[in-house]
Amino acid sequence: MFTYVFGVSSERESVHFLVSEFVSCRPGEASSMTLQDALDRPTELLMKDYEYINVLHEVATGVHYLHAQHILHNDIKTDNVLVYRTADPRAKARAKLIDLGNACWESRPACFDVDSSRSSHIAPEVAVGGPVSSYSDIYSFGYLAGNVDDHPGQVVAERPCVKAIADGCVKQARPTDRMTLGAIIRLLADAEAKPPA
Ligand SMILES: Nc1ncnc2c1ncn2[C@@H]1O[C@H](COP(=O)(O)OP(=O)(O)OP(=O)(O)O)[C@@H](O)[C@H]1O
Numbered sequence: 001m002f003t004y005v006f007g008v009s010s011e012r013e014s015v016h017f018l019v020s021e022f023v024s025c026r027p028g029e030a031s032s033m034t035l036q037d038a039l040d041r042p043t044e045l046l047m048k049d050y051e052y053i054n055v056l057h058e059v060a061t062g063v064h065y066l067h068a069q070h071i072l073h074n075d076i077k078t079d080n081v082l083v084y085r086t087a088d089p090r091a092k093a094r095a096k097l098i099d100l101g102n103a104c105w106e107s108r109p110a111c112f113d114v115d116s117s118r119s120s121h122i123a124p125e126v127a128v129g130g131p132v133s134s135y136s137d138i139y140s141f142g143y144l145a146g147n148v149d150d151h152p153g154q155v156v157a158e159r160p161c162v163k164a165i166a167d168g169c170v171k172q173a174r175p176t177d178r179m180t181l182g183a184i185i186r187l188l189a190d191a192e193a194k195p196p197a
């Protein structure tokens, strides 16, 4: 779900670094891969449709966990998800949600200066200067699911729940009408229970 954090290092008093595990895309490799990399270069991790479902499931569970701690991520996107394989050749590809650089407490919601050319994953109410919320994280998760669904070469068309989730999170006029994380996680768990296409 998340990278293991060893601690905080500070070279200068005002600058702090989180020191975390390095998540290599395969055991023993020196490089990592984001979900965007996996979509752009599908021949590298050779992820099957049901593995993308597993990745979405892990990210949704991570967001659900953060929200249960009253933390908003505020930058959920394909570049901020690491995907990797473990040593078990039969295991599905896994995912970790990274980059809590924009995170905030739900009780102290931030507003962001959004660069619209680079931020289509940001909820419209946040893009116009409004405060973030759990609903804006859900919009971003839906946008990410839409990226997985739309990406040329992917076979998640076999898994219609991915499009249903994307539509259920980004198409609503009111943020509060977006799908809940509970419903998203249930849909993904049901899709995972189906045999591979
Ligand atoms: N724990 C990790 N293990 C392996 N690679 C990582 C890890 N954390 C981050 N990376 C790599 O570094 C990139 C940038 O990390 P991160 O998203 O945390 O920072 P950022 O502030 O968004 O930086 P940037 O603006 O360069 O994207 C990730 O997209 C990923 O490729």
Ligand SMILES: [Mg+2]
Pocket (backbone or CB within 6 Å): 079, 080, 099
């Ligand atoms: Mg990032």
